[in-house]
Amino acid sequence: MSGSAPIQLRSRAEALAARLPPLLVAAQHLAQSVEMGEHGRRQSGQGEAFWQYRRAQPGDPSHRIDWRRSARSDRHYVQEKEWQAAHSVQIWVDPSASLAFSSDPKLPEKGDQARIIALALASLLLRGGERVGLLGGAQAPRRGQMTLSRMADQMLRADAPLKDAFAVPRARQVVFSDFLAPLQATRDFVQAAQDRGQQGVLFQVLDPMEEVFPFHGRVLFQDVGGALSHDTREAADLRDRYLDRLARRKSELSEIAKRAGWRFHSYHTQDPASAALLWLWNAIGGPIR
Incomplete structure (x- = not known):
């Protein structure tokens, strides 16, 4: 490699770096x-973001019932999460x-x-x-x-x-x-x-x-x-x-x-x-x- 090659390489690298922030x-x-x-993905499924409440249905496990929301009504409610598969x-x-x-x-x-x-x-x-x-x-x-x-x-x-x-x-x-x-x-x-x-x-x-x-x-x-x-x-x-x-x-x-x-x-x-x-x-x- 000639003596000027590292200098040219560094110059090109600096020019690239200068373009990056803008x-x-x-x-x-x-x-x-x-x-x-x-992405129009609003449907129930696995995820962490709250989407909506719905009435509990036969077969829903008890740990999915939101007791705080259910206490305000005479019905049981389940808290659904939004599907967020990436x-x-x-x-x-x-x-x-x-x-x-x-x-x-x-x-x-x-x-x-x-x-x-x-x-x-x-x-x-x-x-x-x-x-x-x-x-x-x-x-x-x-x-x-x-x-x-x-x-x-x-x-x-x-x-x-x-x-x-x-x-x-x-x-x-x-x-x-x-x-x-x-x-x-x-x-x-x-x-x-x-x-x-x-x-x-x-x-x-x-x-x-x-x-x-x-x-x-x-x-x-x-x-x-x-x-x-x-x-x-x-x-x-x-x-x-x-x-x-x-x-x-x-x-x-x-x-x-x-x-x-x-x-x-x-x-x-x-x-x-x-x-x-x-x-x-x-x-x-x-x-x-």
Whole structure:
């Protein structure tokens, strides 16, 4: 290792660390903007939170009778608890270079917005007592607010492609990407998750420019990594073909999700992140089948 390598490594580490607090602050602020819920799980069962009283029925054991409440009536009452079996949710945010894009300095990069929404979702889930983790991470989903800090740190360092490593049986999967790359890896992942009995969400994050293709005249198109380029004299001639391919891509993603019993949503970075978070919260909030 050259003498400059440790210095470069430290510089990269410090740059990552500098991004961590603002990312967490933005995610927590976003989470606070969404009304908390309990995933629609309000039904009686095992748990600690009081839900309601009901009249005692034949077969109810005597230790379940609430004698203080029963003393105010000529009937016996049982105190029911709310079912609080925790869900496990695993999140993956695409680390591809294509998400390091913003068409306007006033707009966030796709990857940054995806990470903020993902962490805000994790924050809501953790507050609700759920277990949360990163798909492909070194640890299974956990509870506790320290989990959020670990996830944020790991998200910024992640570079692994979509995979099913460390997938928890029946855990819900939330996949953030622009899904502009070939879809075979996505198909394979969703199929494998379906085979494991896992439900989930494909959440597409696009820049508004990618939705409208506002180019005219001579334009040199390059991918974010600089490996691919296309020079055209009249970009407007490509618009209809591009928009048709984008529409077909969304249709494919919707069909992939539908066949597996998943949900698909397309989000643009100029739209309110709170609306996206609320959609996600509702999308994964139903009881596991």
